Amino acid sequence: MDFTDVSLTALRVFRAVAEHGTFTAAAVSMGYTQSAVSRQIAAIERAAGAELLERRRDGVRLTAAGRIVMRRATIVLEEIEATTRELSGLPGQAGTVRLGWVPSSGAVLVPRALAELRRTDPDLHVVGREGGTPALARALRSGSIDLALLASAPPFRAPDTDSPPLALQTLTERALCVAVPAAHPLARGDYVDVDDLRGQQWITGSSSGGDGLMGVWPGLDERPEIVLTARDWLAKLHLVAAGCGLTTVPATLAAVAPPGVRVLSVHGGPQEQRRLLLARLPHPPEQAVSRVAAVLRAEALATSPHPAGLPRPS
Incomplete structure (x- = not known):
């Protein structure tokens, strides 16, 4: 095996494929054709003398050899990126933390944490992006981000099955709620009975990266009537405010619901x-990563959503 002729482009492509989980998604993210991505992966696998990616029906995942190469490739790419930042006058790697977050945490928790960090740690530079839980788990594995805020639903399995397991800490555990137009008959009470959700019209969003359909109350014993789809939570909430239908929301989003929306707990059936x-x-x-993690933990504890029908913590 000989890595002396492996280009930085090939390393970046390899990282992108590992992070996005498919050749197609990696190609889109980098502005390449799929054939160009395939050529770069073939070149780095020739240099390694081993298969670095396991091709599966649902995408690709790193092999044991691939994890070794990824670990080393991440070091090389981080050093190059740190050099670029220093030359352009941006904060150095020691003061930079790369954070990824799921959309629901981007509405409340992330802005609050970043505001607190600007106040307490003005020299600490946080860069980041929004994504789905599977994509963010792959980004952690590929070294593209340092920390991630991930969503988890019952039965609360680990976000991936790769080894070694990710270090995970539960910041919040909240009931799933339903957002209802203020003029809707269901908005008259302090909560919604699960039986009353049958026959309703739903606003949903199908997120990328394997997170699945979001917006319909789980476990309804009927085929839901989906009237509109939207990618982000804020758009769905504004569609609810316009009277277009109902959608599910984490309780944490009650604090940012627009006028014309009631966020209600759901009674009956298993609690979601x-x-x-x-x-x-x-x-x-x-140290910088630990500091960002500490602020996220503190802000998560301080965030206390109280939609109608949900008891306040004692």
């Missing part, structure tokens, strides 16, 4: 809980 997890790779974190 949702967890927000803080995830990282299982090695001792840098």
Whole structure:
């Protein structure tokens, strides 16, 4: 095996494929054709003398050899990126944390944490992006981000099955709620009975990365009538405010619901809980990463949503 001729482009493509889980998604993210991505992967596998990616029906995942190459490739790419930042006058790697988050945490928790960090740690530079839980788990594995806020639903399995397991901490566990137009008959009470959700019209969003359909109350014993789809939570809530239908929301989003929306708990049937997890790779974190994690934990504890029908914590 000989890595002396492996280009930085090939390393970046390899990281993108590992992060996005498919050649197609990696190609789109980098602005390449799928054939160009395939050529770069073939080149790096020739240099390694081993198969680095296991091709599966639902995408690709790193092999044992692939994890070794990814670990080393991440070091090389991080050093190049740190050099670029230093040359352009941006904060150095020691003061930079790369954070990923699921859309529901981007509405309340992330802005609050970043505001607190600007106040307490003005030299700490946080960069990040929104994504689905499977994509963010792959980004952690590929070294593209340092920390991730991930969503978890029953039965609360780990976000991936790769080894070693990600270090996970539950920041919040809240009941799933339903957002109802203020003029809707269901909005007259302090909560919604699950039986009254049958026959309703729903606003949903099918997220990328394997998170599945979001917006319909889980476990309804009927085929739901989906009237509109929207990608982000805020758009769905504004569609609810316009009287277009109902949608499900984590309780944490009650604080940012627009006028014309009531966020209500649902009674009857099994309670639908949702967890927000803080995830990282299982090695001792840098000081800056630990600081961001501490602020996220504190802000998650301070965030206390109280939609109608939900008891306040004692």
